[in-house]
Amino acid sequence: MKIVIRTHASPGIGFGHLNRCQILAEAIRRIGGDVSLLV
8 A cells, every 4th residue: 555644844834743654664664565755
């Protein structure tokens, strides 16, 4: 399965959401998914 996760990160917005998306992407990869992160 191919998945694209789009997120925003900046000093004003913060980087917590990006970090959570990276964790989600890694979990999907572990079950065989093909994940791309767009920041």
